[in-house]
Amino acid sequence: MIIKKTRAETAGQLLSKFYDEPRITKVEKLVFAGVGGRDVYNITAPFHYDGEDVIMGRVEERDSEFSQVFFFTQSADRVWSPRAHTHTYNLQDPCVTCIKGELVVGGVEVMTAADNPHRIISWATQFYRGTHIDSLCHFSSGPRNMKDIRLIELADGRIGVFTRPQGSRGGRGQIGFTIIESLDDLNEQAFRDAKILQDQFVAEEWGGANEAHLLRNGLIGVLGHIACFDEESNKHYYSCTFALNPLTCEKTAMKIIAVRGDFPVGPGKRPDLEDVIFSGGLVRLPGGRAMLSVGVSDAEAYRIEIPDPFNEYE
Template sequence: MSKNHGVYEAAKLSFTGVGDKDVYNISAPFEDEGELVIAGRVESRDSEHSEVYFFVERNGEWVPREGAPVLTLQDPFYTRIGQELIVGGVETFPHPKKEHALMWRTCLYRGKDMAHLKPFFMGPDGMKDLRLIELHDGTIGVFTRPQWKGRRGGRGKIGFLQVSSLDELTNKAIVEAPLLDQQFFDSAWGGANEAHRLKGGRIGVLGHIACYDKQERRYYPMVFTLDPKTGEHTDIELIAVRANFIPGPSKRPDLQDVVFSGGLLRHEDGTATLYAGIGDAEAQRITIEDPFIRYDKLYL
């Protein structure tokens, strides 16, 4: 793993209209009905019960979009498949076996635009970081993250499968998806956060890798590429660390070094903007060298 992507600029994002709650683990901005929108996790500092709001920028601040849905989810993400907007996040619910504990699953919504989003798929219990991407041939790539301690996935590893349409997405296929080889040590874990189509048919994956260090959780933004035809993938590369961002608060002391990848906007000048949640308490962005540009250049 390497950290060779220069950082040119860092900025905090200002969110209003949600009282004293924090907004973090945001998506990158995406267009809906001609307007840029950011999805963000909204949560009280002393709680894990969150909602996803959709924000638009007004006079340098991001405010809840009037009439937009509010979803009872964590860690939102989006993609587009065909003519549809796909939005997802993590739903929590009481653990079926452990008292005073939570279980989680990824929930997906679809619609021609945000106003028409409807739930259509619920992933396996215990699985976060389920991500979809429409591939060059029209099929759908699915990134999974099984997380069963002592069993397949351990603390959390990335799997991948392809389906021909959204209607073929099943929990059985997701649970049985092959895992990508040798990405994480057993003491570390990670997941995909966003997928990008690259030239030549490869997929560029923005994700996170995490570990414990002296009772602290450390999350790092990372990238790799995958050939969906062969399953061949590049090694994980770190693209930023907490020190690249502006100092700020964290939800708890052990979360100070958490950077949760939200989304990556690639620019024509060879840079990219990384949107991230910081310390489970705030949202920031940094401008870096585009980590995928060298793969696109192979096909110029």
Template sequence: MTRKSIKTENCKQLLETFYASPRETKVQKLVFSGVGNRDVYNITAPFQYDGEEVILGRVEERDSEFSQVFFFTCKNQVWSPRIHTHTYNLQDPCMTIIKGELIVGGVEVITAVDNPSKIVSWVTQFYRGYQIDTLCHFSSGPGTMKDIRLIELKGGRVGVFTRPQGERGGRGQIGFTIINSLEELNEQTFIHAEILKEQFVSEEWGGANEAHLLGNGHVGVLGHVACFDTVGNKHYYSMVFSINPETCEKTPMKIIATRSDFPRGPGKRPDLEDVIFSGGLIRSGNGRAVLSVGVSDAEAYQIEIPDPFMEYE
């Protein structure tokens, strides 16, 4: 099958399409306790594990980027740290289930040898296990690569989304490859993943944040597309597209949520005010879906929207 050429649209064009089709939404801010005065943001979607509903969240002081990832459970509309559960010195958690096993990832920051407060690099770390309390580290991404995501494909193989930067990826592209099992997940797998062509214009960037196996065997990708403005502020938008894992044919990207969908609130820094970070999506089965996001690197929200993956099935 030949790959169809897709016109690459920039953030401005994607936003014009997004705003041209108003949709009905329902927004809820997540309330957290048990973490002191720290912010909780960049959450995963809720998932059922060990008989309870759980989310993972990035927990951090407002003036720091040294964070922890907590497992949270909910009672009376308030999310609190799961009792007697290990926390991880990571940023931006993600999760998936592969062959019944819980896979958790996050970004570890690397500091300068002579200055522990200076972040010089970062590495995505992965843990696996059949219970939350018995997760074991099993793989590390290459230096400076965030937004690595895994998904069990139809037939049992594992799809791997990567985000190369620099010489291969500029400010950040999306790569994809398939491995037979988690035992093949290593640095070479991440480095040699094929970059998806014409995904972002050269001055913009993005990444995959969660992958969904669709009814037709294709993969729905929840991610972000981002750009700088003329004064250096960042703008992050939630987006989706789908990909045929066998051919790497993909649909055009579309924005599904922006910062303006949510109430005004605090931000980590002025340059991060117009930032939302896709955390996860729950498809409700009735044409609707609930998107979990981090907002302005300071808060966590959920927003009910039309199911963005329906058209791909």
């Protein structure tokens, strides 16, 4: 496909386009057991391992941000329970991919103040790899205060790396991209080398990549989010997609594919997080459909069947 140069659009502009194109959806709330009554949200898409579907999810008390990441499997009654004899991680917001036959999982580790173990002062993304889900080894740490680092094996065997710099380089949060030769090269230099994608977000808003898909034409289909504050400092997060040419960093315009209003009214962690969905992962289905996994209002986990957002990029 030919990628045309685009200018950044606000979340409001993208929302107007989203609502102008009604679509047929099917929504399912995920039910969890075995976590002591804690919330499970910000789930990954299911991945197949050892003959069964597995998801990772953020498990957390409603009044806390100190979480664990569990691996879950589903029973015949459609309830998700912790996978037997599988390690949990003291992380937030898990992600998962497969690179050169290895399972690669990640999540955000929080750091607390020396004088107050209840106050989070920074965070870093941690990565683990291995051929067996029960024996993953830590191999890389992201830069301090950087979330939304995502990896993908490209058509030529190299590895694409999405980053999310903030501050002097990225403002409230931009998307960066670079290519490395192997997982052994996922280091501080790689994160510094990532090129910020231009005209992605206006200065007052932010976003990040949540999952990457290699498309049939060699482009990367990116599942991500766009976010903003309103006048009362409430957060608004929307699921979005775009396509990226990994060789030139040319990209398509973003489009919103799901919003909080797609899901039933339910509990939230805090009032300012009511209009938040977290893009956890997407599975492409036959017939031009896709299943999107999301966390909702930092308290629940849902899946929603939607039109495949990557079809137009191929």
